[in-house]
Amino acid sequence: MFENLFKFRSQDLAIDLGTANTVVYARGRGIVLNEPSVVAIETINGIKKVKAVGNDAKMMMGKTPDSIEAIRPLRDGVIADIDVAEQMIKHFIQKVNGKSKLFSYPEIVICVPSGSTSVERRAIRDAASNAGARQVFLIEEPMAAAIGADMPVTEPIGSMVVDVGGGTTEVAVLSLRGLAYTTSVRTGGDKMDEAIVSYVRRHHNLLIGETTAERIKKDFGVAQAPADGVGHTIHIKGRDLVNGVPKEISINQGQIAESLSEPIGTIIEGVRIALENTAPELAADIVDQGIVLTGGGALISGLDAALSDETGLPVTVAEDPLACVAIGTGRAMEDPMFRGVLTTA
Numbered sequence: 278m279f280e281n282l283f284k285f286r287s288q289d290l291a292i293d294l295g296t297a298n299t300v301v302y303a304r305g306r307g308i309v310l311n312e313p314s315v316v317a318i319e320t321i322n323g324i325k326k327v328k329a330v331g332n333d334a335k336m337m338m339g340k341t342p343d344s345i346e347a348i349r350p351l352r353d354g355v356i357a358d359i360d361v362a363e364q365m366i367k368h369f370i371q372k373v374n375g376k377s378k379l380f381s382y383p384e385i386v387i388c389v390p391s392g393s394t395s396v397e398r399r400a401i402r403d404a405a406s407n408a409g410a411r412q413v414f415l416i417e418e419p420m421a422a423a424i425g426a427d428m429p430v431t432e433p434i435g436s437m438v439v440d441v442g443g444g445t446t447e448v449a450v451l452s453l454r455g456l457a458y459t460t461s462v463r464t465g466g467d468k469m470d471e472a473i474v475s476y477v478r479r480h481h482n483l484l485i486g487e488t489t490a491e492r493i494k495k496d497f498g499v500a501q502a503p504a505d506g507v508g509h510t511i512h513i514k515g516r517d518l519v520n521g522v523p524k525e526i527s528i529n530q531g532q533i534a535e536s537l538s539e540p541i542g543t544i545i546e547g548v549r550i551a552l553e554n555t556a557p558e559l560a561a562d563i564v565d566q567g568i569v570l571t572g573g574g575a576l577i578s579g580l581d582a583a584l585s586d587e588t589g590l591p592v593t594v595a596e597d598p599l600a601c602v603a604i605g606t607g608r609a610m611e612d613p614m615f616r617g618v619l620t621t622a
């Protein structure tokens with residue numbers, strides 16, 4: 278009986294349902310899944326069917342025939358396509374827990390962006406319930422990020438976390454298990470990809486896909502121009518806008534920094550606004566504690582230095598920025614000390 282009970286509990290999951298990636302943490306097991314938040318839907322004779330989810334679906338992005346559509350059900354950190362999001366959550370839960378048997382419905386803790394409306398929260402909660410959750414708890418994404426980054430969120434010490442995700446950047450000041458201040462800007466990794474696409478189109482008349490832009494950003498993206506103004510030079514392929522044929526151009530890191538300056542500037546501006554609105558006692562703590570960067574966007578080379586130059590504060594990147602939110606959500610589920618940060622609505 279106890280063994281069953283334990284098994285039952287061990288199916289409980291913490292989910293970071295991100296715009297770019299979904300990361301799942303299982304009670305007592307840690308991270309068990311990390312896949313892109315992408316679903317490929319095939320339409321045959323007007324009937325829609327899920328063709329692939331996660332990694333398999335992302336590989337199809339930008340390369341699908343007319344009958345298949347690769348959809349990202351979340352945009353700007355919130356659910357844009359509720360049905361597809363539900364299918365995706367269901368698929369991931371089954372992948373992690375196996376085909377659900379009777380009474381094996383897990384408890385699920387899922388994180389939501391701090392700026393999300395009650396309608397958006399309900400959409401996320403309903404999607405998890407319909408996907409088979411027995412009970413759903415929510416946690417604010419910056420709180421999860423801070424717990425995952427080992428920040429002192431339960432103590433009366435102010436600290437600041439900046440989570441640069443795919444869709445949004447969340448800036449929060451935390452103290453005593455609560456969010457003392459939060460602001461969310463709808464700029465993150467996606468906007469950086471778009472900025473690269475539009476830079477290459479404007480300056481080189483070359484059309485490139487989002488996937489190519491993301492690869493350039495991950496491998497060569499920089500938040501500040503390199504010391505020599507140029508850095509590495511890379512070649513990229515796409516379609517010439519003038520004569521329509523495939524072609525290759527070269528671009529250097531100075532130009533990539535230039536293309537990223539707008540989204541990076543927006544992120545830095547969000548941090549400045551948060552600092553201006555922070556109570557003095559907490560602001561004093563942040564001077565000592567510094568700012569911690571989480572989320573995949575924290576991996577842009579030099580973002581910490583750019584932010585530090587701009588604010589005069591110490592800035593560090595969390596140990597595993599892409600997993601921070603899921604780890605923090607998982608700890609909040611496992612450790613009674615954090616129960617107070619979970620909500621049901």
Ligand SMILES: Nc1ncnc2c1ncn2[C@@H]1O[C@H](COP(=O)(O)OP(=O)(O)OP(=O)(O)O)[C@@H](O)[C@H]1O
Pocket residue numbers: 293294295296297298299353354441442443444445446465466467491494495496498571572573574575576577578598599
């Ligand atoms: N090495 C890297 N350099 C720059 N950006 C990166 C790197 N690795 C991942 N990213 C970017 O990080 C973003 C994904 O981060 P993350 O998984 O934290 O977002 P998310 O949680 O899915 O989104 P959100 O929190 O906005 O819902 C993507 O835009 C991705 O391109």
Ligand SMILES: [Mg+2]
Pocket residue numbers: 293295296418440442443572602
């Ligand atoms: Mg995220």
